[in-house]
Amino acid sequence: MAAGGEAGLKRAHFRQVRLPALLLLPQLAILLLFFFIPSFRALTQAFLLSDPFGNTVHFAGLDNFTQLLASESYRESVQVTVVFTIAQNAFTMAVALVLAFASDRVIRGRELYKAVILLPYAIAPVIAGILWAFLFNPAVGPLAQLLHAAGFEWDPNRRGADAMLLVVLAASWKHICYDYIFLLAGLLAIPASLIEAAAVDGARPLRRFFSVCLPLLGPTVFFLAVMNFVYGFFEVFAIVDAVTRGGPAGATNVLVYKVFTDGFVNLDLGSSAAQSVILMAFALLMTLLQFRYVERRVNYDV
Structure with missing residues (x-):
């Protein structure tokens, strides 16, 4: 046999x-x-200097990188990207955790509840950006009118903080359902005996979540933190383009959008290629640091 x-x-x-x-x-x-x-092609173009039409090409060595690192606009774009990524990651994870926890508390209409949460994932990023830009448009947006009626000076077209908040909300809304799927699956994989034992000991639902469920979700949270980081660096171009186009005054000009504007709008191909190389290297470095120093704190034992 x-x-x-x-x-x-x-x-x-x-x-x-x-x-x-x-x-x-x-x-x-x-x-x-x-x-x-x-x-x-991007790696080779980063070491070349050419005219906008590519007729004249010269080897520039590291000139594209040195000029880029000396640029004040590029340093500002790096700061904007870091702030946006951290804010989007934290907000997305927090809301997804709340929704996943609430899924266990819903008794009637649970499938409808899940379908509504997962619906944004089926919407194209550019459509999501246009939707949020309309809702918070300071002139005709219904939510913007509510903010004005409540006494808030809301104008993402002129105020950089408002524009950043709007982009973070739009990007997080589009990505919350992705985190929700994994967190809900992680919650369902937790042995019911552990939760029942905590309930017998008198722990309330919130106490059971933070003391029992959340520590066991460590591997899932770590994975989602890395994926949210990659999403914030590489997959928000359509949302930024539809909502703010990098404005006002570069307040939402994240690195991936700056690569596009410098390369396809300003036709500075060498600088755009150098930016893409630095962006990839920076993302790889941050991911390695996360695995090197953050993963140690993750408990994979169930």
């Missing part, structure tokens, strides 16, 4: 390289066309 089982396992492996190569070919072609070739 054991020999037959081992033979069956051996037959499950591919005996020739041709079939697995053909199965991998579509994915490899996509990676080659949309990742490796653009990455190689």
Whole structure:
């Protein structure tokens, strides 16, 4: 019986390289066309100096990087990106935790409750940005009118803090459902015996959540923190473009949007390529630091 089982396992492996190569070919072609070739072009362009039409190209060495690091606008964009990413990460995680905790408390209409929370994930980022830009438009937005009626001076077109808050809310609203899915799955995976034991000891629902559930969600929270970080650095271009276009006065000009404006609007291809290389290196560095120093505090034991 054991020999037959081992033979069956051996037959499950591919005996020739041709079939697995053909199965991998579509994915490899996509990676080659949309990742490796653009990455190689960006890396080479970062060391070149060319005119807007690419007719004259000169090797510039590290000049693009030195000029970029000496630029005041680039340093301001770095600060804006860090503030936006931290705020978006914290707000998204906090709201997703509350919604996931509330899912266990909902008795009637639980499926409808989950469907409503997951709905924003099906909306395109540019549509989400346009929706939030309309709702908080200082002239015609209904929510902006409520803020004005309450005595708040709301104007994201002229006030940088208001614009940053609006972009954070729009980006978080679009991404909360992603965190909610993983946090809810993590809560459902917690053994019911632990929660029941805490209830027998007299712990209230909030106490059970913070003392029992939240520590066991450590791996999930750590994973989502990394994913939210990547989202804040690379996947908010459409929202920023639809809501503020980097304004006012660069208050929401995050790095990924600055790469676009410098490369495709200002036609400074060398600087744009250098920015993309620095952005990728910075994101990799921050991710490695998170795994190096934050993961130590994560408890994977259930």
